[in-house]
Amino acid sequence: MSSQAGAQRARGTRQQRRPVVLLRPVPGDSVVHRLWAGTKLLVVAAIGVLLTFYPGWVPIGAVGVLVLVAARLARVPRGALPSVPGWLIFLVFLGGLTATFAGGSPVIDLGSVEVGLGGLLNFLRITTLSIVLLGLGAMVSWTTNVAEIAPAVATLGRPLRPLRIPVDEWAVSLALALRAFPMLIDEFRVLYAARRLRPKEVLTSRRARRRRWLIEVIDLLAAAITVALRRADEMGDAITARGGAGQISAAPSRPKAIDGWAFLLVLVVCGVALALELTVLGTSAVTR
Structure with missing residues (x-):
């Protein structure tokens, strides 16, 4: 044994x-x-x-x-x-x-x-x-570090500001996407692991298995959207508490x-x- x-x-x-x-x-x-x-x-x-x-x-x-x-x-x-x-x-x-x-x-x-x-x-x-x-x-x-990307992009895009191109907004959007990407991956891994731990019914017909697969996909997508919205709300509160989104790209960044x-x-x-x-x-x- x-x-x-x-x-x-x-x-x-x-x-x-x-x-x-x-x-x-x-x-x-x-x-x-x-x-x-x-x-x-x-x-x-x-x-x-x-x-x-x-x-x-x-x-x-x-x-x-x-x-x-x-x-x-x-x-x-x-x-x-x-x-x-x-x-x-x-x-x-x-x-x-x-x-x-x-x-x-x-x-x-x-x-x-x-x-x-x-x-x-x-x-x-x-x-x-x-x-x-x-x-x-x-x-x-x-x-x-992900926090260094937005100030660097804002500094590199400074020559485009006279053309009224929203460089700071692009830098903030890029920084938020880079911050949220690994966080959402971890959340999706937890959701997938929790789905695998759920007991599965033994279905004999192919139609019943296909229907259960569709239901599981819909449940997983609904849970993923809920988690993403919750994480976005928490991130928004954290950004507001630290002075707003403008502070993300306002950090000094020079070569x-x-x-x-x-x-x-x-x-x-x-x-x-x-x-x-x-x-x-x-x-x-x-x-x-």
Whole structure:
């Protein structure tokens, strides 16, 4: 009996997955944590523009190296990384297998069969690009306090104020959304766990099971809306007690000397990667 219980506990431990931890900074004090939030937003915007127009292997690899170096400097633990479910790995494998049938150069000979790897390489490039962009966004989330986002956005949008663009209102809306997102995720997890603990009736007909599923979905949506409204009311009272929504974006937020050096380093790395992509490495890849 003890061996069976131990096996069940081990199986339950293996099935437990690490959740996605976003919008919650990793504790610590590193050079990446001390960077201004506006600098991180500008870096993400610059890298996004680069990878939009030049999504080659060299820019993707350069950005990936930057993300890994930043994670090393910020001392992000491995526990912050979410577990990859098996069905996602299967979908990636299935997508790569399907893309292989598209063919294209380069072509390899497997006996009497020629296989074009162009589609597979494009699929791998797009998948790697997605992983790098997700890692970039996660790095900003793990090293930036949510309260620093709104003042940084208000400072960056200051040149747009003469055009009567509501920069402060946009910054406040962004800050409230970022604050509410992890809170609502926790509430939804509690609701989902409570629903799973409810006893289920054994239904034999398919129509009865479908009807019960629809009722459970409606109940879950009603509970989620109620929780969201309650949380919004509590957040509104807290904002009013602290002086109103204008105080969210009114905090002093300015870049420092280290922000200029960090942004210059990112520009140099991206510029070198772009030059290599457009000249040496990019030309050789096209020739092959």
